[in-house]
Each structure stands twice: as C-alpha cells, then as structure tokens.
Amino acid sequence: MNLFSVVIAAFLVxxxxxxxxVIYRFIKGPTLPDRVxxxxxxxxxxxAIIALFSIIWDNNxxxxxxxxxxxxxxxxxxxxxxxxxxRKKE
Amino acid sequence: MSLLSIxxxxxxxxxxxxxxxxxxxxxxxxxxxxxxxxxxxxxxxGLGLILIAASIYFDDFGVLVKTFIIITFMLxxxxxxxxxxxxxxxxxxxxxxxxxxxxxxxxxVSKVMDLEISWAKEKNVQLxxxxxxxxxxxxxxxxxxxxxxxxxxxxxxxxxxxxxHRLLGVVYSKMRxxxxxxxxxxxxxxxxxxxxxxxxxxxxxYTEQGLYHKAIDLLxxxxxxxxxxxxxxxxxxxxxxxFGIRLRFGLECSIKLCDLPSDRIPSETQLTAAMxxxxxxxKIGLP
Numbered sequence: 001m002n003l004f005s006v007v008i009a010a011f012l013v014x015x016x017x018x019x020x021x022v023i024y025r026f027i028k029g030p031t032l033p034d035r036v037x038x039x040x041x042x043x044x045x046x047x048a049i050i051a052l053f054s055i056i057w058d059n060n061x062x063x064x065x066x067x068x069x070x071x072x073x074x075x076x077x078x079x080x081x082x083x084x085x086x087r088k089k090e
Numbered sequence: 091m092s093l094l095s096i097x098x099x100x101x102x103x104x105x106x107x108x109x110x111x112x113x114x115x116x117x118x119x120x121x122x123x124x125x126x127x128x129x130x131x132x133x134x135x136g137l138g139l140i141l142i143a144a145s146i147y148f149d150d151f152g153v154l155v156k157t158f159i160i161i162t163f164m165l166x167x168x169x170x171x172x173x174x175x176x177x178x179x180x181x182x183x184x185x186x187x188x189x190x191x192x193x194x195x196x197x198x199v200s201k202v203m204d205l206e207i208s209w210a211k212e213k214n215v216q217l218x219x220x221x222x223x224x225x226x227x228x229x230x231x232x233x234x235x236x237x238x239x240x241x242x243x244x245x246x247x248x249x250x251x252x253x254x255h256r257l258l259g260v261v262y263s264k265m266r267x268x269x270x271x272x273x274x275x276x277x278x279x280x281x282x283x284x285x286x287x288x289x290x291x292x293x294x295x296y297t298e299q300g301l302y303h304k305a306i307d308l309l310x311x312x313x314x315x316x317x318x319x320x321x322x323x324x325x326x327x328x329x330x331x332x333f334g335i336r337l338r339f340g341l342e343c344s345i346k347l348c349d350l351p352s353d354r355i356p357s358e359t360q361l362t363a364a365m366x367x368x369x370x371x372x373k374i375g376l377p
Contacts, residue, residue, distance in 0.1 A: 004095045011106045018113035025116045025125075033179035034122050037129060040171060041116055044133040047160065048109055051144040052102065060148050063156045066141075070160045070167075077171035084178035 005056055012052050019045045036080045043073035094146070101143035108136030120188035122179055130172040134164050198224060199232050209242070215253050218246045222257045226264055236265050252282035256291050263295050271295060284312040286321060293325065302333045310339065320355045323347045327366040334373070341370040 022045060026038040047066045054062035115128030141157040186193065205221040208214075222243050228234025239261050246254035255278035262271035275292040282288045289312045296305035309326040316322060323343045330340025347355070347363035 004099070007099050008102065011102050014106050014110060018110045021113040021117045031122060031179070031182070031184050033175055033182070033184055034125065036175055037122070037126055037172075038116060040168070040175075041112060041129045041133055044129075044137050044164070045109060045113070048105065048137050048140045051140050051157075055098075055102075055144055055147050060144075060150065060153045060156075063144065063153060063160075067156055067160055067163075070163050074163070074167035074171055077167075078174055081171070081174035081178045084175070084182055087182070 008052055008056050012049060012056070015045060015049050015052065019049075032080075032084065036077060036084075039080075040073060040077050043069055043076075098143045098147050101139050101146065105136045105139030105143065108132045108139065112136060121186055121190055122184050123176060123186070123190050124188065126172055126176055130168050134168050137161075137164055195229075195232060198228060202228065202234075213245065213249055215246065215250045218242055218249075219253060219257060222261065226261060236261055252278045252285070252288060254278075255281065256288050259295065260291060263298075268299065279308070279312075284315045286319070289322065290325075297329070302329055302335055305329055306336050306339065313343075317346075318350070320347060320350060320359060323350075324359055324363065327363065327370070331366050331369055337370055337374050341367065341374060344370060 019042070022038050022041050026035055026042065029035045029038055047069055050062050050066045050069070054060055109132065112129045112132035115132065116125050119125045119128055138161045141161055145154045145157040180195075202221065202224050205217060205224065209217050209221055222239045225234050225239040225242070226236065240258065243254055243257040243261060246257065255274045259271045259274035259278060262268075262274060272292075272295070275288070275295055278288045279285075279292055289308065292308055293305045296302070296308065306326060306329050309322050309329070312322050313319070313326065323346055327340045327344040327347065330336050330343070344363050344367040347359070348367055352360060
C-alpha cells in the first residue's frame with residue numbers, strides 16, 4: 001500500500017464523516033423538504049465515494065453506477081417536488 | 091509520489107473539502123432556504139472536482155466521457171431540482187428563520203389584501219391604480235387575476251374616467267386583446283387631453299407591438315397640445331433615431347429640445363438631445 005492510496009483512503013474517511021452529518025439532517029430535518037434536500041446531497045456524496053473507490057480499486061466499471069445514480073437522484077428530487085406541490089398544506 | 095498523483099490528490103482534496111463544507115452547511119444553517127443554497131452550490135463543485143480527479147487517474151477516453159456525463163448532468167439538474175423543491179417548500183409554508191428576511195411574494199400578497207380592504211371602504215384613484223397594477227403582477231395561484239383587475243378598473247370609471255380607461259387598456263394589453271386595449275388607451279388620451287401618463291402608456295403599447303409609426307404620430311398629436319413638454323420631445327427624437335422613421339420630425343424635436351431654457355430640463359436630457367440632433371442631421375444629410 002503506497003502513500004497515494006493511503007491519502008485517497010483518508011479522503012474516503014472524510015467523505016464518510018460528511019455523509020454522517022447529512023444523515024443526521026435527514027433524520028432530524030423538521031420538514032419534508034429538508035429531508036429531500038438532504039437526500040439530494042446524500043446521493044452526491046455516494047457518487048463522490050464511488051469515484052474515490054474506483055480510484056483505490058483501480059477499476060473504472062464502478063463509474064457506470066455513478067452515472068445511473070446521478071440520473072436517479074434528479075428524478076427522485078423532481079418527483080418529490082411534484083408530490084409536495086400536490087400535497088395539501090400542513 | 092509522482093507529479094500526476096500529486097495533481098490527482100490536490101483535485102480530490104479540494105473536492106472533498108467542498109463537500110465537507112456543504113455537509114457542515116446542511117447541519118449548521120438555521121433554515122431550509124439557506125441549507126438549500128449551501129448544498130446546491132458546494133456539492134456540484136466538489137463532486138465535479140472529485141470526478142475530474144478520477145478521470146485524470148484513469149487516463150482513458152471512456153472514463154472521460156462517463157465523468158463528463160455525470161458532471162454535465164449534475165450541472166443541469168441540480169439547479170432545476172433545487173428550484174422545484176424550494177418552490178414546493180414555499181407553497182407548503184416552510185417558514186423563515188435567522189437572516190432570511192426578504193419575502194417579496196408574501197409582501198405583495200399582504201399588500202393586495204390591505205389595499206382590497208381600504209378599497210372597499212373608500213374608492214380612491216390612487217388606491218385603485220396601485221391595486222390594479224399589483225393584481226396584474228401577482229401569479230394566479232396567489233390570488234392575482236385579470237378579471238378582478240378589470241372589475242376594479244371599471245368601478246373606477248365613475249371617479250376618474252381617464253385613469254380608469256388607461257388601466258383598462260393596460261389590463262387588456264396584458265391579456266393580449268390588442269384591439270380593445272388600443273381603443274381604451276386612445277379614449278384615455280383624449281379624455282385627459284394628452285396627459286403624460288396616458289400618452290406614455292399608449293406609446294409603450296405601440297412600441298411593444300412594433301407600431302413605431304403610430305407611436306410617433308401619437309407623440310406629434312400630443313406635442314400639438316403640449317408643445318413645451320420635454321419628455322414628449324425626447325421620446326419622439328428617440329423613436330425617430332432608433333427606428334429611422336420620420337427623420338425630419340425627429341430632428342425638429344431635438345432642435346426644439348436644445349433650444350429649451352436649460353433650467354427646465356435635466357442636464358442628461360440636454361446631452362442626449364444634442365446627440366440625437368447630431369445623428370439625425372448626419373442621417374438626413376443636411377449641412
């Protein structure tokens with residue numbers, strides 16, 4: 001294990017900490033829009049983690065997964081916005 | 091470590107730092123709208139930098155295409171998604187906290203409600219005008235409606251016909267009923283003896299429609315009634331200069347403007363008038 005992969009692994013740990021913070025907001029978030037945005041950021045974090053993972057494992061097939069997730073994240077956010085628009089006021 | 095891996099590490103580091111800042115923002119900021127702004131800006135840039143690091147590492151065309159697809163998608167979709175969610179949240183009534191204080195739509199809605207109450211108590215030209223303008227500007231979901239604006243403008247006919255007809259013209263032009271709008275604007279101009287507001291409302295309507303000849307004819311008529319009004323003169327010279335029609339009339343107007351006593355018109359207007367005069371003289375080809 002050389003220095004480079006150690007540094008990238010350290011970045012992965014940092015991203016994990018950020019992911020925990022996002023999950024905290026996802027659980028606590030007082031309103032539904034808060035949770036939706038937290039989920040949005042969550043998927044961004046997952047994509048970043050996949051990119052760093054593919055560097056560590058030296059395998060670029062993982063990036064295909066990242067493409068699909070970035071597509072689904074947008075659809076998820078838009079459908080939640082649609083649902084929020086339809087829902088009656090709290 | 092080679093130079094390449096140092097570059098990759100740098101890119102990845104900056105990206106990770108941005109994403110961490112975004113996650114701090116989503117935990118620490120006090121209300122939903124601030125969190126929204128924090129994550130959408132920081133996360134796109136951070137993710138982009140990390141993906142660039144990956145594409146440098148693999149040094150492969152296929153990977154470059156994949157990362158390019160992800161980055162483009164993020165850049166396209168994250169603002170759209172953020173806007174949709176914030177809009178839905180505002181409609182749901184998610185409140186403000188901390189330093190988020192500006193709520194233009196909410197202010198407008200409450201102002202319209204206040205104006206409606208005072209309009210019901212006392213019919214007043216100023217109140218009515220303000221109310222009609224606001225009702226036209228509001229989105230339909232928030233209670234803005236052209237029909238209501240029309241009704242109020244018609245009610246004003248008893249108090250002040252020229253203002254009422256001008257407002258009716260404005261509402262009809264917003265509803266794209268151009269023939270009706272023109273009829274009311276012309277009525278308003280005649281009733282108010284070509285007052286500035288009526289004439290400029292009609293002139294704006296004509297310019298929006300592209301009827302520049304009609305606009306300049308109107309200004310000519312208005313200038314017969316008010317030969318010394320510098321705003322009419324300036325507007326006439328402006329239209330004649332911009333669209334290249336009725337050049338001689340435009341030149342006359344700009345000469346008149348330059349001859350007006352200088353304490354009656356602002357200095358900027360004098361400068362523009364001199365400019366128009368020079369250009370129009372050149373265009374006509376007079377010595």
